[in-house]
Amino acid sequence: MNTLIAVALSLASVVAYAGAAAVQHRIAVAPARPGPFSLLTRGAWWLAVTLNALGAAVHVAALVYGPLTLVEPLGALTLVAALPLGARTAGRPVGRAEWRGAALTVVGCAALLPVTASASVPGSGPDAAGATAVAAVACLFVPVALALRSGRPRMLGLAIASGVTSGTASALAQTLVHADDLFSPGSMLTTLLTLVLAVAGLLLAQAAYTGGLGAPLAVLTLADPVAAAAIGLTLLGERLHGGPLIAALAAVGAALASYGVVLLTRAGTRTGITNPAGANGLAVLRSP
Template sequence: MNATLLAVALSLVSAAAYACAAVAQERLAARITGTGDGFLRLLGSGVWWSSVGLNASAALLHVAALKYGPLTLVQPLGALTLVAAVPLGARLAGRRVTPLEWRGTGLTLIGLGALLLTASGPAPDDTLTLTEALAVAGVTMAVIGVLSRPGTRPGLRHATASGFASGVASALTQTVTVAATDRSGPLLAPQVIVVALLVAAFAVGGLFLSQTAYRGGLGAPLAVVTLANPVAAAAIGLTLLGERLQGGVAGLFLAAGGAAIAAYGVVVLTRSPRDEVHSRTPAEDFLPSIPDQPEPAALHLSSP
């Protein structure tokens, strides 16, 4: 199979797994919003660990896709996560997807599709040096710190931070994948080990940031994550890994227009209603439901 087609196929399956994980995270976030022990409840939730497993599976598929395709091709395909997650989340909430959600999703996908048209190329063969990887990590941590500083309201800022974290993790993953498979150096070289640890740190950080972001609903935060992820990864690919947009000046205009349309789609999604999820107490999870009983009929005493 052609390397590009294989990268696309792996990315599609990865996007489906990410969509299922995002919906599970959003439903769980709605249940624990406002509780002081939210982190501990996450660790004790089977739904949470299921979403972690789905995210891990999706990440492995994503790593495999990066072996056969460049960042500028693989990352925009993550937009398909949005296509699957929005209708799936609505179905689980017992409602239909609203026209506003379809419109926002469509605009976001059209914009990212324009970006995808400019992103193609051979299988990656460049890697970041250790100095470059550490510099990227430092800048990313500073940006994430600003976006998720204490006191900020959970929502689009945390979603942006999550997208940046996962996008940088993907860019660093390409370095690990290429370095570990080209057999030109030792598998456990210091560069590979350090970059692999950075990948793990940003992947886990992005997971928790997205969990926080989904307290504000699914559509808009997921759209922001979907948009910020390829932007961060493509920036690294274009500036440090020698990747190029196709089409010259016309390609640059197409990419800029696509980014603007996708950003507008995110704005549209921010206006969509949030699904209400009934929050049950721990006691309610173990108590059987008691059907409503009819009120006793009034007792009428007739006088003799």
């Protein structure tokens, strides 16, 4: 029952995140407004923030019932939902290649479920020093991404940094939902780090979407669960169970989902989802 609840909540979170991504992309490619804080004057931006907050809240609720290694891979479905939404806002139909990519992503995620659903949920996480170290490592991706000067590498670098910071925030949130005392100094520090990383992921994604929706969202969608699952398996004590057959099924599922993401990205580029001329990202994250 817990697994079903975790999956249901994860899918609800996917819908919210997909809506937020579509709105953020629409803002990013709209004509820029003057001022470094122009986003704060846009009602659409606050809609995206609200949808992201809703998605995050439901995502955290899913972590109460399931491990990171189950909840995070389902986040790949965000791309499946976001691209049709992006196509609708752009006034164009969804192409066959996009539907093929979506189908492969869904099948791949379904193949992952037998092994990820059996993963153990950790009883406790790292202490305050460990949480700080994890957050610091995730933050190292931000200056590297900002140092990239050219268009597409910078866009993808920002997407990777967004995925890593968001995935790390999920991992820290997993420790909070199973903490014995949320008001201890260590838990309060972890809460602060989680919020900082979540906001950083949101702003980095907004900056990445100035180059389009398909490619950055695909990269972000892969980087997020990889970062979260790596932390869950190495630091939080999560373990995957199952024999060689289940492991092989999971490997096939991961390969199918990854290929589906690649197809969606290529389809998005061909149909004009990627728009390097987009100019309304977060001004403070732009190149000079």
